[in-house]
Structures are given as C-alpha cells and as structure tokens.
Amino acid sequence: MGELRIRKIQEFIKQEVSRIILQELKDPRLGFVTVTDVRITGDLREATVYVSLFGSDEEKKNTLAALAKANGFIRSEVGKRLGIRYSPQIGFKEDQSLDYGMKIEKILHTIDNGE
DSSP states (O other): OOHHHHHHHHHHHHHHHHHHHHHTOOOTTOOEEEEEEEEEOTTSSEEEEEEEEESOHHHHHHHHHHHHHTHHHHHHHHHHHHTOSSOOEEEEEEOOHHHHHHHHHHHHHHHHTTO
8 A cells, every 4th residue: 555645544534533523522521632643554454543632530531431432433434534445443542742742841941940
C-alpha cells in the first residue's frame, strides 16, 4: 500500500473521529477529548487513535471507557465516510506526550531558577 495513501487515510480518520466525538456522541462520561494522532496498519485493518484527555484520573478513565463503548458506532461511521471495503478496527490510547512535555517544562523552569 502506498505510503501517501496511508497518510491520507490516517488524516481522514483523525478528522472524522474528532468530528464524531465532538458532534455525535452524547455519553455524559465523555470529558474534554482531543484526537492527537492516528496510526493505521499497512493493510488498513487496525487503527490506533491517540487521544489527549484532560481532567482527573477518574475522569480520564471514564472518558476512555465511554470511547471503548462507542467503538462500534465510531467504526461504522468511519467506514461509511471512508468508502473503503473494510473499515479498520479502532482502538483508543491515551496520548501522554502533553503531560510529559509539561513535566519537562517544569524541570527546566526549576533548573533555570536555581532551585
């Protein structure tokens, strides 16, 4: 499969999943969610959607549970909109790069102030 096609499909899935979460899911457990990245296998069978979550650990856990419960709906909607033969299995993972970046920023700030 062409690398360019895979990148286009990843970007399309990212946009559509973001739109579905924002506009179509009505689960009260959903907190503030941002889709940060999508990685799809070369055969287009599995997609991992990385989401940035905000809130307490309990709220993050509830949001991931709500996304897992809505997985079938999200997969079918992405499949309809994507227009390919097989819609990929979608899995959600928390993107912790923002938390990691904030931790590094705090350490650098502490070093800069000589504390």
